[in-house]
Each structure stands twice: as structure tokens, then as C-alpha cells.
Amino acid sequence: xxxxxxxxxxxxxxxxxxxxxxxxxxxxxxxxxxxxxxxxxxxxxxxxxxxxxxxxxxxxxxxxxxxxxxxxxxxxxxxxxxxxxxxxxxxxxxxxxxxxxxxxxxxxxxxxxxxxxxxxxxxxxxxxxxxxxxxxxxxxxxxxxxxxxxxxxxxxxxxxxxxxxxxxxxxxxxxxxxxxxxxxxxxxxxxxxxxxxxxxxxxxxxxxxxxxxxxxxxxxxxxxxxxxxxxxxxxxxxxxxxxxxxxxxxxxxxxxxxxxxxxxxxxxxxxxxxxxxxxxxxxxxxxxxxxxxxxxxxxxxxxxxxxxxxxxxxxxxxxxxxxxxxxxxxxxxxxxxxxxxxxxxxxxxxxxxxxxxxxxxxxxxxxxxxxxxxxxxxxxxxxxxxxxxxxxxxxxxxxxxxx
Amino acid sequence: xxxxxxxxxxxxxxxxxxxxxxxxxxxxxxxxxxxxxxxxxxxxxxxxxxxxxxxxxxxxxxxxxxxxxxxxxxxxxxxxxxxxxxxxxxxxxxxxxxxxxxxxxxxxxxxxxxxxxxxxxxxxxxxxxxxxxxxxxxxxxxxxxxxxxxxxxxxxxxxxxxxxxxxxxxxxxxxxxxxxxxxxxxxxxxxxxxxxxxxxxxxxxxxxxxxxxxxxxxxxxxxxxxxxxxxxxxxxxxxxxxxxxxxxxxxxxxxxxxxxxxxxxxxxxxxxxxx
Numbered sequence: 001x002x003x004x005x006x007x008x009x010x011x012x013x014x015x016x017x018x019x020x021x022x023x024x025x026x027x028x029x030x031x032x033x034x035x036x037x038x039x040x041x042x043x044x045x046x047x048x049x050x051x052x053x054x055x056x057x058x059x060x061x062x063x064x065x066x067x068x069x070x071x072x073x074x075x076x077x078x079x080x081x082x083x084x085x086x087x088x089x090x091x092x093x094x095x096x097x098x099x100x101x102x103x104x105x106x107x108x109x110x111x112x113x114x115x116x117x118x119x120x121x122x123x124x125x126x127x128x129x130x131x132x133x134x135x136x137x138x139x140x141x142x143x144x145x146x147x148x149x150x151x152x153x154x155x156x157x158x159x160x161x162x163x164x165x166x167x168x169x170x171x172x173x174x175x176x177x178x179x180x181x182x183x184x185x186x187x188x189x190x191x192x193x194x195x196x197x198x199x200x201x202x203x204x205x206x207x208x209x210x211x212x213x214x215x216x217x218x219x220x221x222x223x224x225x226x227x228x229x230x231x232x233x234x235x236x237x238x239x240x241x242x243x244x245x246x247x248x249x250x251x252x253x254x255x256x257x258x259x260x261x262x263x264x265x266x267x268x269x270x271x272x273x274x275x276x277x278x279x280x281x282x283x284x285x286x287x288x289x290x291x292x293x294x295x296x297x298x299x300x301x302x303x304x305x306x307x308x309x310x311x312x313x314x315x316x317x318x319x320x321x322x323x324x325x326x327x328x329x330x331x332x333x334x335x336x337x338x339x340x341x342x343x344x345x346x347x348x349x350x351x352x353x354x355x356x357x358x359x360x361x362x363x364x365x366x367x368x369x370x371x372x373x374x375x376x377x378x379x380x381x382x383x384x385x386x387x388x389x390x391x392x393x394x395x396x397x398x399x400x401x402x403x
Numbered sequence: 404x405x406x407x408x409x410x411x412x413x414x415x416x417x418x419x420x421x422x423x424x425x426x427x428x429x430x431x432x433x434x435x436x437x438x439x440x441x442x443x444x445x446x447x448x449x450x451x452x453x454x455x456x457x458x459x460x461x462x463x464x465x466x467x468x469x470x471x472x473x474x475x476x477x478x479x480x481x482x483x484x485x486x487x488x489x490x491x492x493x494x495x496x497x498x499x500x501x502x503x504x505x506x507x508x509x510x511x512x513x514x515x516x517x518x519x520x521x522x523x524x525x526x527x528x529x530x531x532x533x534x535x536x537x538x539x540x541x542x543x544x545x546x547x548x549x550x551x552x553x554x555x556x557x558x559x560x561x562x563x564x565x566x567x568x569x570x571x572x573x574x575x576x577x578x579x580x581x582x583x584x585x586x587x588x589x590x591x592x593x594x595x596x597x598x599x600x601x602x603x604x605x606x607x608x609x610x611x612x613x614x615x616x617x618x619x620x621x622x623x624x625x626x627x628x629x630x631x632x633x634x635x636x637x638x639x640x641x642x643x644x645x646x647x648x649x650x651x652x653x654x655x656x657x658x659x660x661x662x663x664x665x666x667x668x669x670x671x672x673x674x675x676x677x678x
Contacts, residue, residue: 014539024508024535026464028560028585031567170470176461183463188586190562287509287535288461300482301513303460 007254007330010321015204018327020320023203025290028187037205039110049105056101057216060134061091063098065217067224067381072351077367080374083233084354084384085221087245094357094386095217095245096127100196102213104131107194114189115139117196118182120147120175120241121312121359122154123386124198129163131196139163142181144173147311154390172305175241175315179289199242200319203290207319214248221381222252229379235260235370238383239362240333241277241313243322245385254330262370263322264362266308267335277306279318280326280333293320309338309394310358312386336365342398344368345388357386358394408501408529409554409577412451413612413633422629424449424669425614426662427505427638429456429472429645430489431481437651438476441658442493446500448659449666452614452634454532456642457486457506464534466589472642483510483519487526494527503556503577505532508544516544520551530554530577538570545574554578559605561585561597568608578612578634581605583619589639592618595627602631622668629669637665 010017023033043049057063066086074082087095107115115132116139119125125141132139141158145167148155158165171177186195200207200214225233236253238246240263253259268276276282279294286295288303296304296316306316325331336344341358344365348356356364363382371380388395396403416423426445431438445453458473458481465473490502504523511519511533523531531548538545538557545555554577562585563571572579581602583593593615602613615628616636628635641658648654 023537023539025537026534026560027537027558027571028464028562028582030537030539031562031564170467171460171474180461180463184466184587187464188590190585287507287512289463290535292512295509297509297513299513300484301459301510302477303509 007325008251010324011204011208017321017324019285020292020323021204021207022292023290024287024292025203026187028190032190033203035110039106040205040209043106043109049109053102053105057098061097061101062089063216064220065089067221067228070352073348073367076347076351077371079372079376080235080378080380081376082367082371083379083381085217085249085381087217087383087385088354088356088360088387092123092127092130093389094123094127095214095248096124096198097130098216098248099198099210099213099244100127100131102209103196104135107137108135110194112194113137113192115194115196116142116182116185117198118142118175118178119198120178120314121310122147122151122158122390123312125163125165126154126157126161128196129158129161132163133161140166140185142166142168142178142185144168144175144178146173147175150394151311151390152393174305174311176303176306183289199244200247200321201242201289201291201293201317207291207321210244211247211251211321214244215251217245217248217383218250218252221249225379225381232256232259233379233381235262235378235380237262237264237363237366237370237380239264239313239359239385240318240322241266241315241359242317243319245383247319247321249381249383250331261331262366263331263333264366265333265335266310266313266362267337268307268309270337271335275307277308277313277315278335279316280323281335283316285323288317291320293317293323294326309341309398310362312357312359313362334366336362340365342395345395354384355388356384357388358391360385361388405552407552407554407577408499409452409503412501413578416451421670422632422672423451423614423634424625424666425452425454425616425634425636426450426641427454427456427636428641428658429458429469429476430486431458431476431479432472432642432645433475433648433651433654434479435481435485435489437655439489439492440655442489443496444655444659445662446497448662449670450500450662452501452503454503454505454636454638455486455490457483457504457510459507459510462507464587466587466639468589468639468643468646472645483514487522490528491526501529502527503530503532504528507535508533511544516547520547520553524551524553528553530556532556532558532580534558538573541574549574549576556580558582561601568605572609572611575611578614579605579609580636581613581615581632582617583615584617586617588617590618592620592624595631598628599631622665625665626668626672629672635669
């Protein structure tokens with residue numbers, strides 16, 4: 001990988017980005033994963049597949065999503081010109097559906113009858129339940145009990161959409177444990193079941209295919225920025241849990257060396273405490289959930305529970321391509337705490353009339369450190385990965401408001 | 404590579420005309436001392452090969468019983484280092500029974516592959532089963548382990564078709580572990596007729612002994628498998644006895660009692676056949 005002259009060529013034929021990625025799963029799953037890889041490679045050559053996907057993205061998801069000049073946020077910080085990529089305006093309220101639409105078409109192509117997924121904040125669960133409903137496939141969503149409690153509206157939405165929500169009571173009862181349970185289900189029901197992974201992690205080819213389905217975000221951003229400003233942006237900013245919205249925005253720009261790219265991890269109570277979800281800054285390389293990547297772990301290689309106020313960022317790992325981009329230095333990874341995200345959340349509501357997802361609020365929080373010092377013609381794009389309606393209970397709770 | 408305890412044990416069992424009773428127990432469950440007492444008692448209770456589970460926080464291919472066992476063990480402070488110590492303590496009293504370490508890769512990766520292999524061999528471990536290292540990742544640990552003289556035991560499953568089987572067998576040694584069901588440990592019992600078909604199919608492509616596991620709970624079930632395969636693996640049922648124990652002593656006795664019962668089932672079968 002070190003000899004490549006492009007940051008966009010990964011992964012290599014064995015599914016690695018440098019030392020990261022790979023296929024670390026039980027033998028039961030290997031034949032399936034190889035089958036998925038073949039089906040995906042074939043789908044890329046199929047014009048009909050591409051047409052069906054882009055038609056659904058346009059007419060069902062509501063793409064393209066606007067690239068919106070946030071005038072009042074720009075004015076507030078008094079520096080760079082701030083654009084928001086409005087993934088919150090997609091059907092189901094987040095970027096997650098871009099990937100789910102791609103994967104459900106793959107599932108149909110492979111003749112699968114049943115869909116499973118894991119979810120943290122519930123956005124990926126809702127998006128999965130939505131596409132399963134749209135195509136009439138049975139659907140089970142694994143969700144940690146802690147997340148079920150803090151994301152009640154999304155749980156109800158999934159049920160309305162006809163999905164079974166399976167509560168996970170093992171471990172920390174959050175996203176990591178939901179992923180373990182989904183993998184167990186998959187091992188047990190390999191014949192008819194397709195696992196829609198929600199982020200750019202897991203065994204190869206998932207990190208690649210989820211990325212590819214999400215790059216629609218960055219490709220649109222390129223076109224829109226050229227149309228609106230006549231040039232490419234100077235800085236890209238996105239929040240990172242597993243990192244799918246960030247990868248979707250970043251990937252089409254990776255080879256534009258002049259563009260600064262920044263990913264914001266969740267620092268929870270602070271990176272110096274033991275309550276955060278910043279895998280890159282607070283972890284080291286290890287193997288979990290089918291890939292090698294940066295992980296929160298102790299000296300003995302046991303996984304440590306992550307913490308973030310945002311259920312969608314509350315994961316002890318990160319997509320392997322981000323780990324690689326971190327190590328080669330192409331992307332800068334920073335972090336924002338729970339309270340910084342909460343402040344940014346409220347600011348965006350008040351100044352722009354947009355309630356951002358708590359996940360996206362982590363990216364917005366970094367504007368305070370970034371935007372004021374930059375010249376007024378500096379163009380920043382923040383990926384507004386989702387809307388925050390689902391988070392109002394969590395936010396009210398944090399602000400001491402009873403609903 | 405030279406012969407290991409595992410190779411010698413299967414050769415001896417073949418001469419005796421019986422199948423191996425392979426037991427699985429979680430290292431450090433419910434604590435180091437009781438766990439050591441269980442391991443020490445297993446050969447007398449009829450175990451021919453002992454698999455020792457390396458505890459891990461996120462055992463994706465295991466069912467709830469083994470996950471709970473791992474968490475109990477970790478809560479008691481068990482580590483990879485103390486797991487190796489458990490094996491070397493066992494080796495002080497038993498130099499013949501093969502010991503296989505079974506677990507997930509991350510604790511080994513964190514320990515460092517080279518130092519792990521050196522220390523594992525010094526502790527008296529004969530083979531490794533690492534659930535999340537398929538053939539595609541052989542360079543991580545399988546090839547270095549074989550070079551260091553340890554067996555690398557691979558799982559084959561109902562999804563491993565004829566096309567894939569050679570890939571799985573390529574660097575397998577010691578024995579092949581046939582996972583009798585597509586599922587996690589401790590799930591439903593397999594159908595003996597399905598297992599027989601699969602084992603006979605695999606036998607056509609390898610001379611390795613084949614042990615069958617996942618879902619075996621009773622002496623009768625294990626005995627059925629012993630007719631078909633070269634070994635039967637019982638894990639979850641034994642691990643559950645640890646959890647049922649009212650104290651350490653009771654836990655140890657429960658595990659060994661069940662092991663005795665199951666071993667009678669397995670060891671009985673082939674002798675009857677020979678009569």
C-alpha cells in the first residue's frame with residue numbers, strides 16, 4: 001500500500017488498508033463473505049444495478065441532498081465560510097440510508113430472504129428496517145438495552161416499519177454487543193440471511209462496500225461546491241464513530257492534497273478520563289468484529305467499553321481505512337467532548353433552525369476551534385450526517401429539562 | 404514438524420479402537436485455583452484432550468454460557484499470562500494429556516505473536532484454536548505456530564463446501580474440528596446422520612483425525628458422535644456445571660462428575676463395537 005500514488009486505491013486484494021482491515025471471522029462465515037465479495041464485484045460491472053440504485057436514491061431517499069451555506073453560523077464564528085452537507089434531509093433522517101439501499105439491492109441480487117442489522121443510535125436500524133419494508137424482506141435489528149432506553153422513538157419507528165427489535169443484554173448493552181449478537185445470528189442463519197453492516201468496519205468487503213455506497217456524499221459535495229463557489233472546499237469536517245458518514249464525504253477528496261480533512265471522534269467526559277469513544281487517540285491496533293483497527297482495549301487485549309453521549313459514536317473501534325489514513329497522516333483526527341457537542345447542538349438549533357443529530361454535533365463542535373482563525377474566503381464543509389429529533393430526550397436529560 | 408502430544412494421543416487411541424473425549428473448560432472460571440483443580444481432574448475423569456478457553460470480552464462465535472464463563476474469569480482478573488501459568492501448573496502433574504488453547508486473536512495479538520508462541524510452548528500447550536483466524540489470515544499466527552512446533556487446529560463447518568475444504572485443510576494439523584451446526588457454541592444438538600455424511604465427505608480429503616463439537620451435552624449424544632468421528636468435543640455442558648456450583652469445591656466436582664458420565668458414553672461405544 002505504501003507505494004500507491006493514490007489514497008483512494010485501497011483496500012488491496014486481501015482486503016487490507018496497510019496493516020488494517022482483513023477478514024477475522026469464524027470459518028462458518030468465510031464462505032458467505034467470499035460470496036458477498038464476488039456478488040459486490042459483479043454488481044459494480046452491472047449498469048442496471050447502478051441505475052436502479054441511483055433511481056432509488058433520487059426518488060425514494062430524496063437525493064441529492066443540499067449543500068447549504070450556513071450564513072448565521074458563519075457570521076457567529078466570524079471566520080471561514082461554513083457549508084453544511086444536509087444528509088439530515090434524507091428519507092429516515094440520516095446518511096445511513098445511502099448504504100442500506102445499496103446493500104439491500106445486493107441482498108436481493110444474492111437471493112437472500114431475511115435481513116439483520118445492529119444499531120446504536122437507531123438510525124442505521126431505522127434505515128435498514130425501511131429498506132427491508134420497501135422490498136418486503138423479513139428484518140431483525142439487534143440493539144443494546146442501554147440504547148433502546150435512550151433511543152425510544154427510533155425503536156418504535158423500527159417496529160412500525162415491521163422489523164423485530166431484539167434487545168441485547170450482554171456486555172455494555174450498546175453497539176459493540178449488538179454487533180456481537182448480530183454476528184451470532186448470522187452464524188446461525190447463514191443460508192437465507194444478509195447482514196447489513198452500518199459502518200465502514202467489519203470483515204472485508206464491508207469497509208469497502210459501505211464506503212463506496214456512502215461516497216455519493218462526497219461526490220455530490222464536489223459538484224455542488226464547484227457549482228456554487230467555482231472551486232473545491234478547503235476543509236472537510238465530519239464526526240466519526242465507525243466513520244461511514246466521514247468516509248463518504250472524505251473519500252472523493254483524498255487525492256486532493258491541498259484539502260484539509262478532519263475527523264472528529266467522541267471524547268465523552270474527556271480523552272484523559274476512562275469515559276470516551278476516541279479509538280484513534282485513546283486506543284491501539286487490535287482485532288475485533290472481523291477487522292484489525294484501532295480499538296479501546298486494556299493491556300491484555302480485552303475490549304474496553306466506549307462512552308459517548310451520542311449512541312451512534314459509542315463504539316470502541318473505528319473503520320480500518322480511517323486507522324490507515326490516521327497512520328499515513330492524510331486525515332487529521334481530533335475530538336470533541338459530550339458537553340462541547342451539547343453546546344454545538346444548541347447553537348445550531350438557535351442560529352440555523354436545524355436540530356442536528358448529537359453525532360453530527362461533534363463535528364459542529366470543532367468549528368469553534370477551527371473557523372474563527374481562518375480567512376473569510378476559506379470554505380469549510382461540515383457533514384450534517386443526521387437530524388437530531390431522535391436525540392431530544394437525551395439532550396433534555398443532559399440539560400435537566402423534564403419532557 | 405515433529406510429533407506433538409496431540410498426534411501421539413490420536414495414534415494411541417486409534418490403536419485402542421476408540422474415539423477421543425475432548426473437553427473444553429474456561430481458564431480461570433470460577434477462579435484460578437478451582438479452574439486448575441478442574442483441569443487437573445479431567446484426565447482421571449476420562450478426558451483424552453483438554454481444550455482450555457482463553458477468556459475474551461467479545462466472543463462472537465460463542466453462546467451465552469461460554470460468554471458468561473469468560474466474563475466471570477475476567478472479573479476474577481484472569482489474563483493470557485495467567486492462562487499460560489495455569490497450563491504450566493497442570494504440566495507439573497501431567498506430561499501426557501494434550502492441551503489446546505482455544506480463543507480469539509486479540510489477546511494473543513496484544514501479547515505479541517512471537518513472545519506468545521515462545522511462552523505457550525514453554526507452558527506446555529500443544530495446539531491452538533483461534534476462532535477468528537480463518538485460512539485467509541494464516542500469516543498472522545497459523546504459519547508462525549506451525550514453525551514453532553505447535554498444532555494449529557482449524558474448524559470446518561457445514562458451510563465449508565468441497566471447494567473450500569482444501570483451503571481449510573492446507574495448514575491444519577493435530578486434528579480437524581468439525582463444527583456440527585451452523586451456530587454458536589451450546590446451541591441445538593446436531594443430527595447424527597448429517598454429521599456422518601459430513602465426516603465421511605471430509606475423510607475423503609484428509610488423513611487428519613476429525614473431532615466433532617458444538618451442541619453435544621450428554622453421554623448418549625457424545626457416544627453417537629464417537630461412532631462416526633475420531634473425537635467428540637463437549638464444552639458448554641461442562642462450563643454450565645461451573646456456574647451451577649454452590650461453591651468452588653462443588654463446581655469442581657460437578658464438572659468432573661459430568662465428564663465421567665460423558666466419557667463412559669464415548670469410551671463405551673467402540674469397545675462394544677469390537678465385541
